[in-house]
Amino acid sequence: MKSLRHSHPRLARRFPDSAEQLRRKSRKLTGPRLAILKILGRESHPLSVREIFHALPSKDCDLATVYRSLHLMEQMGMVKRFHFGKGGARFELLAEGDDGHHHHLVCTQCSQIVEIEECFPRSLQSKIAARNGFKAVTHKLEFFGVCPRCQ
Amino acid sequence: MKSLRHSHPRLARRFPDSAEQLRRKSRKLTGPRLAILKILGRESHPLSVREIFHALPSKDCDLATVYRSLHLMEQMGMVKRFHFGKGGARFELLAEGDDGHHHHLVCTQCSQIVEIEECFPRSLQSKIAARNGFKAVTHKLEFFGVCPRCQ
């Protein structure tokens, strides 16, 4: 359990709170959920459902349960869902209070994923929202290219 | 045929070239392909495969053919594929020479789609690419919010 504390900064303190957070919504901290949190906690980039499933110790948990768990955790703000075009959804563990808004640079050859600090300029987004009369505007932004090793 | 000349600016002159463009690759300008181009030419925003299929006159063309046609047209640079998270792919007709790089503002309630002029700052993208040693970097960027009518 303690090992999760040492992962990526954003993930810090996620695991110790999980039981408490689940309890608050009268949800149970079950074996499968724990295992999934552990796997997500080991990586600092979004994992595909397939990757999570195969990393499951002795894959004793059903694939449907992985989907259900991830969905629940997403609703609770514990994980964030990403789509990189090809393939299915990917999930990243979040620390409490983090809304998970950030972006990635993905290698189109080997799918290596780098987390990016930069974001679309806030003022420009406000301008776009205002000009079109839209409210509550956010964005999804991902970069794609060829990583050093694949060049 | 002529009606397509009057669509959205980006689409201008797309249709008259289609036969020629297809011929150049020894492809045929068939009924289904013509019908799909016509449908795409009527709209200035990306259509889902479902939408295209149902707009097909007397839907006499198979869904598989729609997929195959769109795939071919994508490879030939005649249409551009987009993904807005939920649901399947969407396709937009391009004018010759247009690489189709642009973005959208999508209503999360009614899926209304507005085309956006703004783009992620080039210099910032170069910085991101350089810092991580990536080459040939591009990006996908879409905005989501609530449109005036849905507020």
Next chain:
DNA sequence: TTTCCAATTGCAAATAGTTTGCAAATAGCC
């Protein structure tokens, strides 16, 4: 620490989106 029940799980089947093999149909060059 046992009981109890709502929450959770496994399993299998359903659904959505997309692709593919193959024989029949057809566009466009001659």
Next chain:
DNA sequence: GGCTATTTGCAAACTATTTGCAATTGGAAA
């Protein structure tokens, strides 16, 4: 009009995800 490579329809396969239901289980209450 004929010929042939390209295209199409159809059905089946595939991938990603969801759902119904009966059996199981976490954890609050007794």
